[in-house]
Amino acid sequence: MSSHKSNNPTTRREALRRVGNGFGMMAFAGMVNNSLSAAGALATPDGSVGYKLDHPQRVKRIIFLFMNGGLSTIDSFDPKPALDKYDGKPMPGGEVKTERKTGELMRSPFTFKKYGQSGMDISELWPNLGEVADDIAWVRSVHTEIPNHEPSCLMMNTGANQAGRPSLGAWLTYGLGTDNQNLPGYVVLCPDLPSTVGPPLWSNGFLPAINQGTFISDKIQTNPNAPPEPMEAEMPTKDKDGKEMKKPEKKVVVEKSFDPKKLISYVNNPKFELTEQRREIDLLTKMEDLKRAREGSDAQVEAVLKSMETAYRMQTEAPEVFDIRKESEATQKLYGPGSTARGCLTAVRLAEKGVRMTQVYYAKGDPWDAHGDIMAHKVNAKNSDQAFAAVIKDLKSRGLWKDTLVVCGSEFGRTPVREVGGGGGNVKRGRDHNPFGFTMWLAGGAVKGGSIYGATDDFGFKAVEKPVHVHDIHATILHLMGIDHTKLTYRYSGRDFRLTDVSGNVLHDLIA
Numbered sequence: 001m002s003s004h005k006s007n008n009p010t011t012r013r014e015a016l017r018r019v020g021n022g023f024g025m026m027a028f029a030g031m032v033n034n035s036l037s038a039a040g041a042l043a044t045p046d047g048s049v050g051y052k053l054d055h056p057q058r059v060k061r062i063i064f065l066f067m068n069g070g071l072s073t074i075d076s077f078d079p080k081p082a083l084d085k086y087d088g089k090p091m092p093g094g095e096v097k098t099e100r101k102t103g104e105l106m107r108s109p110f111t112f113k114k115y116g117q118s119g120m121d122i123s124e125l126w127p128n129l130g131e132v133a134d135d136i137a138w139v140r141s142v143h144t145e146i147p148n149h150e151p152s153c154l155m156m157n158t159g160a161n162q163a164g165r166p167s168l169g170a171w172l173t174y175g176l177g178t179d180n181q182n183l184p185g186y187v188v189l190c191p192d193l194p195s196t197v198g199p200p201l202w203s204n205g206f207l208p209a210i211n212q213g214t215f216i217s218d219k220i221q222t223n224p225n226a227p228p229e230p231m232e233a234e235m236p237t238k239d240k241d242g243k244e245m246k247k248p249e250k251k252v253v254v255e256k257s258f259d260p261k262k263l264i265s266y267v268n269n270p271k272f273e274l275t276e277q278r279r280e281i282d283l284l285t286k287m288e289d290l291k292r293a294r295e296g297s298d299a300q301v302e303a304v305l306k307s308m309e310t311a312y313r314m315q316t317e318a319p320e321v322f323d324i325r326k327e328s329e330a331t332q333k334l335y336g337p338g339s340t341a342r343g344c345l346t347a348v349r350l351a352e353k354g355v356r357m358t359q360v361y362y363a364k365g366d367p368w369d370a371h372g373d374i375m376a377h378k379v380n381a382k383n384s385d386q387a388f389a390a391v392i393k394d395l396k397s398r399g400l401w402k403d404t405l406v407v408c409g410s411e412f413g414r415t416p417v418r419e420v421g422g423g424g425g426n427v428k429r430g431r432d433h434n435p436f437g438f439t440m441w442l443a444g445g446a447v448k449g450g451s452i453y454g455a456t457d458d459f460g461f462k463a464v465e466k467p468v469h470v471h472d473i474h475a476t477i478l479h480l481m482g483i484d485h486t487k488l489t490y491r492y493s494g495r496d497f498r499l500t501d502v503s504g505n506v507l508h509d510l511i512a
Contacts, residue, residue: 054484057480058445059444059480060481061356061357061405062169062172062358062477063391065384065406067384067408068194070433071368071413071438072414073140074414077121077122077123077140078460079108079123083105083107091416091417096415096417099147099148099433100432102420104418108123115130116134117134117450120134125377125378129385138452139439139454141455142409143437147433149196149197149369152411158499159470159500163203165205166203166204166206166490167203168357168474169213170186170207170213172186172357174207174208176356177356178354178356180355186213186214187216187358188214189360190364193215194361206497335386335387335390336387339363341387344360345394348398351400362380371432375429402444402445403446405442405444405446407441407473407477412438413438415431416459437456437464442476448510453510469504473507474500474504
């Protein structure tokens with residue numbers, strides 16, 4: 001701000017504050033980020049993209065499916081026959097140093113089957129993903145540094161182990177913006193706040209505030225006294241006499257009382273009509289134009305005005321895109337029931353509307369954190385498998401497959417040894433955190449489907465072949481978006497920062 005003092009008690013900032021209250025403080029709280037063509041800070045006067053692509057884009061948008069808590073990839077996508085052979089025996093090489101006390105090696109309780117022309121090994125937890133195995137590139141040698149949820153989630157989302165850095169989605173919208181001026185460029189979906197980290201996972205950090213992710217709870221709130229949504233995995237399979245029950249035909253019914261305006265209630269202003277809001281924004285814009293002509297621009301005020309413009313436009317388009325009732329019964333059945341299915345379908349609808357990045361978290365807290373009993377994965381996978389596979393199938397049917405990248409993974413994997421200090425009563429069938437070697441997968445027309453990159457050791461504990469750090473995953477994502485990860489930088493506190501810090505290698509062998 002200029003040092004010029006006004007005798008008018010109603011300053012521009014005061015006017016902004018008052019109008020912001022009319023928008024539920026949405027713009028100021030960072031509920032919406034940039035929706036202009038070049039992420040605001042990089043916009044040129046003619047509205048074109050300010051960041052020049054380093055090479056042709058292979059993809060235009062990202063859907064990131066995040067299984068927060070730590071999926072056991074040796075029970076899902078990375079079979080280890082040696083665990084069957086040495087089940088119950090100490091791991092060769094001495095005691096495994098992990099977060100909690102662990103014991104002997106433990107075989108997977110799940111069977112694996114080969115799928116597709118590629119013969120990909122996938123466990124019984126993921127039969128629907130098996131159907132699209134030839135569309136997926138499996139990275140089996142991912143690793144990170146710290147075996148705790150908070151720093152590992154931050155690393156996977158921001159490229160740093162400490163809070164305060166910009167997230168992947170913030171970097172993407174800073175560099176590229178979005179193709180839809182009426183919606184945020186970066187959306188985060190989850191029924192409740194995921195993990196104990198929360199907003200720092202989609203923060204703009206030191207980037208302009210308009211690049212922060214827009215968190216939206218995809219929990220349907222129609223009746224506060226209603227029981228939680230049923231999980232299909234918990235349905236009985238036998239009758240009271242122990243006989244197998246006939247499996248009912250799947251039928252997905254979207255609640256008639258579902259109201260997308262309740263899902264994103266803060267978008268709509270209950271006090272002012274759209275025409276009144278338009279007049280307020282126009283007035284503030286004229287005030288800023290007069291001030292800019294006299295004293296120069298104020299980036300902070302202009303960013304708020306752009307956020308208000310986005311908030312104004314979202315009131316007409318957001319309810320439409322979040323209303324999954326508009327999809328056919330066949331499409332809804334493709335995804336199945338539950339919040340993960342709803343989030344995945346919404347993510348594809350947002351991608352279709354030009355949103356740059358959408359991230360779907362599984363649920364509140366760390367639901368994949370199977371310290372007590374790895375069999376808990378059966379429920380989580382049952383609620384995710386059909387929806388994850390549906391994303392791939394639906395992107396193809398909508399013509400979005402070629403230029404959309406789907407990324408899926410957790411903050412780390414789980415150990416091949418049995419945890420003996422994590423609860424579970426007498427079961428002792430849990431696994432501890434494992435940051436040393438785990439699997440992520442990527443899908444889309446820009447990657448080599450049905451391929452495997454890297455490998456862990458015989459027991460699935462450490463990455464030993466073509467190790468892939470999280471920085472490498474980020475570098476590859478940026479590369480596919482047309483960005484050299486070493487060139488997308490932001491100067492802050494006397495140095496140039498970037499998503500990949502001083503590391504990162506593009507996984508060219510994965511690119512189709």
